[in-house]
Amino acid sequence: AQTVTQSQPEMSVQEAETVTLSCTYDTSESNYYLFWYKQPPSRQMILVIRQEAYKQQNATENRFSVNFQKAAKSFSLKISDSQLGDTAMYFCAFMRASSGDKLTFGTGTRLAVRP
Amino acid sequence: NAGVTQTPKFRVLKTGQSMTLLCAQDMNHEYMYWYRQDPGMGLRLIHYSVGEGTTAKGEVPDGYNVSRLKKQNFLLGLESAAPSQTSVYFCASRRGYTEAFFGQGTRLTVV
Numbered sequence A: 001a002q003t004v005t006q007s008q009p010e011m012s013v014q015e016a017e018t019v020t021l022s023c024t025y026d027t028s029e030s031n032y033y034l035f036w037y038k039q040p041p042s043r044q045m046i047l048v049i050r051q052e053a054y055k056q057q058n059a060t061e062n063r064f065s066v067n068f069q070k071a072a073k074s075f076s077l078k079i080s081d082s083q084l085g086d087t088a089m090y091f092c093a094f095m096r097a098s099s100g101d102k103l104t105f106g107t108g109t110r111l112a113v114r115p
Numbered sequence B: 001n002a003g004v005t006q007t008p009k010f011r012v013l014k015t016g017q018s019m020t021l022l023c024a025q026d027m028n029h030e031y032m033y034w035y036r037q038d039p040g041m042g043l044r045l046i047h048y049s050v051g052e053g054t055t056a057k058g059e060v061p062d063g064y065n066v067s068r069l070k071k072q073n074f075l076l077g078l079e080s081a082a083p084s085q086t087s088v089y090f091c092a093s094r095r096g097y098t099e100a101f102f103g104q105g106t107r108l109t110v111v
Helices: none
Strands: A003-005 A010-014 A019-021 A024-026 A032-039 A046-052 A064-069 A074-079 A088-096 A109-114 B004-007 B010-013 B019-025 B031-038 B042-049 B064-067 B073-078 B087-094 B106-110
Touching (some): A003 A088, A010 A019, A019 A109, A024 A074, A032 A074, A046 A074, A074 A088, B019 B087, B031 B073, B042 B064, B042 B073
Parallel strands (some): B010 B106
Antiparallel strands (some): A003 A024, A019 A074, A032 A046, A032 A088, A064 A074, A088 A109, B004 B019, B064 B073
16 A cells, blocks of 8 residues: 655744755555645635656646655655745645546645745 | 635534535546645645546545545535544645646534
Protein backbone atom coordinates (compact mmCIF):
# COMPACT_ATOMS: atom_id res chain seq x y z
CA ALA A 1 0.00 0.00 0.00
CA GLN A 2 1.10 3.50 -0.73
CA THR A 3 1.77 5.92 2.12
CA VAL A 4 2.18 9.68 2.09
CA THR A 5 3.95 11.51 4.91
CA GLN A 6 3.80 15.20 5.71
CA SER A 7 6.10 15.76 8.65
CA GLN A 8 5.24 19.41 9.30
CA PRO A 9 1.85 19.71 11.01
CA GLU A 10 2.06 23.51 11.13
CA MET A 11 4.13 26.20 9.47
CA SER A 12 4.18 29.96 9.47
CA VAL A 13 5.59 32.46 6.98
CA GLN A 14 5.75 36.20 6.68
CA GLU A 15 3.80 37.77 3.86
CA ALA A 16 5.91 38.11 0.67
CA GLU A 17 8.40 35.50 1.87
CA THR A 18 8.97 31.99 0.51
CA VAL A 19 7.99 28.79 2.27
CA THR A 20 8.50 25.11 1.44
CA LEU A 21 6.18 22.33 2.54
CA SER A 22 7.57 18.80 2.67
CA CYS A 23 6.05 15.56 1.46
CA THR A 24 7.51 12.10 1.14
CA TYR A 25 5.81 8.98 -0.14
CA ASP A 26 6.43 5.28 -0.29
CA THR A 27 5.63 3.19 -3.33
CA SER A 28 7.05 0.41 -5.46
CA GLU A 29 5.35 1.80 -8.56
CA SER A 30 7.34 3.50 -11.28
CA ASN A 31 4.51 5.45 -12.85
CA TYR A 32 2.24 7.61 -10.73
CA TYR A 33 0.89 11.09 -10.12
CA LEU A 34 1.44 13.49 -7.25
CA PHE A 35 -0.73 16.40 -6.22
CA TRP A 36 -0.87 19.27 -3.79
CA TYR A 37 -4.31 20.35 -2.66
CA LYS A 38 -5.16 23.49 -0.69
CA GLN A 39 -8.02 23.61 1.81
CA PRO A 40 -8.81 27.16 2.98
CA PRO A 41 -11.17 27.84 5.90
CA SER A 42 -14.09 27.51 3.45
CA ARG A 43 -13.33 23.76 3.53
CA GLN A 44 -13.25 23.50 -0.28
CA MET A 45 -10.47 21.28 -1.65
CA ILE A 46 -8.60 23.12 -4.41
CA LEU A 47 -5.94 21.62 -6.66
CA VAL A 48 -2.71 23.61 -6.46
CA ILE A 49 -0.35 21.64 -8.65
CA ARG A 50 0.11 18.23 -10.25
CA GLN A 51 3.19 16.25 -11.22
CA GLU A 52 3.49 13.17 -13.42
CA ALA A 53 6.26 10.85 -12.24
CA TYR A 54 7.49 10.18 -15.78
CA LYS A 55 8.22 13.88 -16.26
CA GLN A 56 11.61 14.98 -14.98
CA GLN A 57 10.74 18.66 -15.17
CA ASN A 58 9.28 20.10 -12.00
CA ALA A 59 5.75 21.47 -12.32
CA THR A 60 5.07 25.16 -11.74
CA GLU A 61 1.87 27.18 -11.44
CA ASN A 62 2.49 30.89 -11.00
CA ARG A 63 3.86 31.31 -7.44
CA PHE A 64 3.67 27.59 -6.72
CA SER A 65 6.37 25.13 -7.74
CA VAL A 66 7.44 21.66 -6.72
CA ASN A 67 10.76 19.95 -6.15
CA PHE A 68 10.16 16.39 -7.31
CA GLN A 69 12.93 13.97 -6.37
CA LYS A 70 11.82 10.59 -7.68
CA ALA A 71 14.73 8.56 -6.31
CA ALA A 72 14.28 10.08 -2.86
CA LYS A 73 10.46 9.81 -3.14
CA SER A 74 10.14 13.43 -2.17
CA PHE A 75 7.63 16.00 -3.44
CA SER A 76 7.93 19.40 -1.77
CA LEU A 77 5.84 22.48 -2.51
CA LYS A 78 7.40 25.92 -2.67
CA ILE A 79 5.21 28.98 -2.34
CA SER A 80 6.91 32.19 -3.42
CA ASP A 81 5.79 35.71 -2.49
CA SER A 82 3.37 34.33 0.10
CA GLN A 83 0.01 36.07 0.33
CA LEU A 84 -2.56 36.19 3.11
CA GLY A 85 -4.88 34.16 0.90
CA ASP A 86 -2.40 31.29 0.98
CA THR A 87 -3.36 30.63 4.61
CA ALA A 88 -4.84 27.14 4.46
CA MET A 89 -4.33 23.46 5.08
CA TYR A 90 -2.17 21.85 2.39
CA PHE A 91 -2.42 18.18 1.51
CA CYS A 92 -0.02 16.11 -0.52
CA ALA A 93 -1.61 13.22 -2.43
CA PHE A 94 -0.44 10.20 -4.45
CA MET A 95 -2.18 8.22 -7.16
CA ARG A 96 -0.90 5.22 -9.09
CA ALA A 97 -1.14 5.41 -12.85
CA SER A 98 -3.46 2.44 -13.07
CA SER A 99 -7.07 2.44 -14.07
CA GLY A 100 -9.48 3.16 -11.28
CA ASP A 101 -6.92 3.97 -8.64
CA LYS A 102 -7.63 6.34 -5.79
CA LEU A 103 -5.89 9.26 -4.16
CA THR A 104 -3.95 8.62 -0.98
CA PHE A 105 -3.49 11.71 1.17
CA GLY A 106 -0.97 12.84 3.73
CA THR A 107 -2.10 14.24 7.08
CA GLY A 108 -1.70 17.83 5.96
CA THR A 109 0.30 20.93 6.86
CA ARG A 110 -1.47 23.98 8.25
CA LEU A 111 0.14 27.10 6.82
CA ALA A 112 -0.37 30.52 8.35
CA VAL A 113 0.76 33.62 6.45
CA ARG A 114 1.50 36.52 8.82
CA PRO A 115 0.86 40.11 7.71
CA ASN B 1 -20.93 25.11 -13.48
CA ALA B 2 -21.96 22.78 -10.64
CA GLY B 3 -19.07 20.24 -10.64
CA VAL B 4 -19.49 18.02 -7.57
CA THR B 5 -22.42 18.72 -5.27
CA GLN B 6 -22.95 17.18 -1.86
CA THR B 7 -26.22 17.09 0.03
CA PRO B 8 -26.66 17.99 2.87
CA LYS B 9 -23.92 20.39 3.98
CA PHE B 10 -24.56 19.93 7.70
CA ARG B 11 -26.37 17.29 9.73
CA VAL B 12 -26.74 16.31 13.35
CA LEU B 13 -27.75 12.72 14.08
CA LYS B 14 -28.55 10.85 17.23
CA THR B 15 -26.68 7.63 17.92
CA GLY B 16 -28.38 4.77 16.12
CA GLN B 17 -30.11 6.88 13.49
CA SER B 18 -29.53 6.31 9.81
CA MET B 19 -28.92 8.73 6.98
CA THR B 20 -27.77 8.96 3.39
CA LEU B 21 -25.34 11.47 1.94
CA LEU B 22 -25.79 12.24 -1.73
CA CYS B 23 -23.00 13.14 -4.13
CA ALA B 24 -23.84 14.29 -7.64
CA GLN B 25 -21.38 15.19 -10.41
CA ASP B 26 -22.17 16.62 -13.81
CA MET B 27 -18.77 16.05 -15.46
CA ASN B 28 -19.43 12.51 -16.72
CA HIS B 29 -16.62 11.18 -14.54
CA GLU B 30 -16.12 7.43 -14.22
CA TYR B 31 -14.56 7.38 -10.79
CA MET B 32 -16.14 8.59 -7.58
CA TYR B 33 -14.93 8.53 -3.99
CA TRP B 34 -16.08 9.11 -0.44
CA TYR B 35 -13.51 10.36 2.07
CA ARG B 36 -13.74 11.38 5.68
CA GLN B 37 -11.57 14.10 7.18
CA ASP B 38 -10.62 14.09 10.83
CA PRO B 39 -8.17 16.40 12.63
CA GLY B 40 -4.60 15.21 12.30
CA MET B 41 -5.53 12.30 10.04
CA GLY B 42 -5.91 13.88 6.63
CA LEU B 43 -8.47 12.42 4.26
CA ARG B 44 -9.15 8.71 4.52
CA LEU B 45 -10.94 6.76 1.83
CA ILE B 46 -14.19 5.10 2.87
CA HIS B 47 -15.52 3.59 -0.38
CA TYR B 48 -15.07 4.25 -4.05
CA SER B 49 -16.53 3.39 -7.43
CA VAL B 50 -14.84 2.87 -10.79
CA GLY B 51 -18.07 2.99 -12.74
CA GLU B 52 -21.84 2.74 -12.66
CA GLY B 53 -22.98 -0.29 -10.70
CA THR B 54 -19.57 -0.93 -9.10
CA THR B 55 -18.28 -0.16 -5.62
CA ALA B 56 -15.22 -1.10 -3.60
CA LYS B 57 -13.98 -0.72 -0.03
CA GLY B 58 -11.40 1.84 0.90
CA GLU B 59 -9.30 2.27 4.00
CA VAL B 60 -12.09 2.81 6.57
CA PRO B 61 -15.29 1.15 5.23
CA ASP B 62 -16.79 -0.23 8.46
CA GLY B 63 -20.16 1.26 9.36
CA TYR B 64 -20.79 2.64 5.86
CA ASN B 65 -22.45 1.40 2.70
CA VAL B 66 -22.50 2.91 -0.77
CA SER B 67 -24.37 2.61 -4.01
CA ARG B 68 -23.85 3.90 -7.51
CA LEU B 69 -26.97 3.12 -9.48
CA LYS B 70 -26.41 6.05 -11.84
CA LYS B 71 -23.09 7.25 -13.19
CA GLN B 72 -23.59 10.77 -11.88
CA ASN B 73 -24.60 9.84 -8.32
CA PHE B 74 -22.73 8.17 -5.47
CA LEU B 75 -24.59 7.62 -2.21
CA LEU B 76 -23.02 7.05 1.19
CA GLY B 77 -25.19 5.46 3.85
CA LEU B 78 -24.85 5.19 7.59
CA GLU B 79 -27.18 2.46 8.85
CA SER B 80 -26.69 3.05 12.58
CA ALA B 81 -24.71 6.18 13.31
CA ALA B 82 -22.07 6.18 16.05
CA PRO B 83 -20.22 9.11 17.66
CA SER B 84 -17.02 7.84 16.01
CA GLN B 85 -18.58 8.75 12.67
CA THR B 86 -18.60 12.43 13.57
CA SER B 87 -16.49 13.88 10.80
CA VAL B 88 -16.41 15.97 7.65
CA TYR B 89 -17.25 13.88 4.61
CA PHE B 90 -16.00 14.68 1.12
CA CYS B 91 -17.08 13.29 -2.18
CA ALA B 92 -14.75 13.47 -5.16
CA SER B 93 -14.81 12.44 -8.80
CA ARG B 94 -12.34 12.18 -11.63
CA ARG B 95 -11.88 10.92 -15.17
CA GLY B 96 -8.88 9.04 -16.55
CA TYR B 97 -5.65 10.26 -14.99
CA THR B 98 -6.85 13.74 -14.20
CA GLU B 99 -6.97 15.23 -10.76
CA ALA B 100 -9.96 14.67 -8.51
CA PHE B 101 -12.63 17.32 -8.10
CA PHE B 102 -14.18 17.65 -4.68
CA GLY B 103 -17.55 18.61 -3.30
CA GLN B 104 -17.85 21.23 -0.59
CA GLY B 105 -18.04 18.69 2.22
CA THR B 106 -20.68 17.57 4.71
CA ARG B 107 -20.15 18.20 8.40
CA LEU B 108 -21.81 15.36 10.32
CA THR B 109 -22.16 15.32 14.08
CA VAL B 110 -23.41 12.21 15.87
CA VAL B 111 -24.54 12.83 19.43
